[in-house]
Amino acid sequence: MTPGSGFKVARIFGIPIYLHSTWVVIFALSTFSLGTLFTQKYPHWTTMQHWGVGLLTSLLFFGSVLFHELAHSVVAQHYKIRVVSITLFVFGGLARIARDPSKAIQEFNIAIAGPLASAFLAGVFLATTLLFPSSQMTRALATWLWQTNAALALFNLLPGFPLDGGRILRAIVWGITKDHSRATRVAGTSGKLVAYGLMAGGGFFFLKGDWQSGIWLAFIGWFLLNAAQESVAQVAMRQTLSGLNAADVMSHEIPTVEGQIALEEYGAEVLRTGRRCHLVLHGERLVGMMNVHMLNSVPREEWAHNSVQSAMIPRERILWAAPEEPLLRLLERLLAADINQMPVVSGAENGGSHVVGMVTRDSILRVVQNRAELGPVVSGR
Numbered sequence: 001m002t003p004g005s006g007f008k009v010a011r012i013f014g015i016p017i018y019l020h021s022t023w024v025v026i027f028a029l030s031t032f033s034l035g036t037l038f039t040q041k042y043p044h045w046t047t048m049q050h051w052g053v054g055l056l057t058s059l060l061f062f063g064s065v066l067f068h069e070l071a072h073s074v075v076a077q078h079y080k081i082r083v084v085s086i087t088l089f090v091f092g093g094l095a096r097i098a099r100d101p102s103k104a105i106q107e108f109n110i111a112i113a114g115p116l117a118s119a120f121l122a123g124v125f126l127a128t129t130l131l132f133p134s135s136q137m138t139r140a141l142a143t144w145l146w147q148t149n150a151a152l153a154l155f156n157l158l159p160g161f162p163l164d165g166g167r168i169l170r171a172i173v174w175g176i177t178k179d180h181s182r183a184t185r186v187a188g189t190s191g192k193l194v195a196y197g198l199m200a201g202g203g204f205f206f207l208k209g210d211w212q213s214g215i216w217l218a219f220i221g222w223f224l225l226n227a228a229q230e231s232v233a234q235v236a237m238r239q240t241l242s243g244l245n246a247a248d249v250m251s252h253e254i255p256t257v258e259g260q261i262a263l264e265e266y267g268a269e270v271l272r273t274g275r276r277c278h279l280v281l282h283g284e285r286l287v288g289m290m291n292v293h294m295l296n297s298v299p300r301e302e303w304a305h306n307s308v309q310s311a312m313i314p315r316e317r318i319l320w321a322a323p324e325e326p327l328l329r330l331l332e333r334l335l336a337a338d339i340n341q342m343p344v345v346s347g348a349e350n351g352g353s354h355v356v357g358m359v360t361r362d363s364i365l366r367v368v369q370n371r372a373e374l375g376p377v378v379s380g381r
């Protein structure tokens, strides 16, 4: 799942809330199973009541998941960490924050806020069942919601990355050892154990004949396993790139083309040289940047009578990097803007700016690869 994908439904505390396409599936499923459950349990209700209460319960459940994610987000914002988005998808919610917390205690508080929020809601719905004992529909709805929120709180406390419990575990190990990468490895390993445990539990249910729970558990386990591996790989990459900046990996060779040439001719140039990105000049003056991606956005039959200048990224819309920009931040900007390369400009702040090189995603990945191969030598592990 790509973060922030899906359709935007609201903005709360300045945070855009997205519904992922898989959310629709799970919302329909949960409404259906709740309607069926209420039909079996309360046969004297009308059909309208079964499905009405089912739908309302389902909506409140997703409200509960959102509340859980908002709790994480509010604490993150308290530490001046920007919350990029909250996405509701098939396995619940995901709050994306702009950077990792810089202190163990911050990570601990951000992580524990979610399960605490779910536990709070469980308490509220439990109280509702006690306060309105005579209304069967309110009781049915509140009973399911307090149990589900309690389960959500407990499940999220499982000590495996990337669950909240895994983050809590990482924060504790980080706080004690002062070693962030070691803490991540510990939380990653325990995340894998939790994932295998869930998958084994799924297999057990499956063999017992409860194949629905079995498949569901195994599916969640599989998802967590992937997520755990991904999180650990991400941290490893961060470590590899730390201490490097744009000037370390940029190529000094900066291919240029004239703005007036036809796209046809530009295509031939790309094929001939294998270079996929060029700065566009008008005489001596820099006017923009051209690449294969922009070339392909123009239909092929129009290449003959369109110039590079008409298809390029104009100068004012090019994203630049400074030579001293940390590589990690640069990579994040490349990924965020979904572009493959960025010109490196020196002296931009004192007006005498000129392009000194070009950084591409490939060149950054090559560094990661080289360092991974030579890692033990370089880091002295």
Ligand SMILES: [Zn+2]
Pocket: 068, 069, 072, 114, 115, 156, 164
């Ligand atoms: Zn959470």
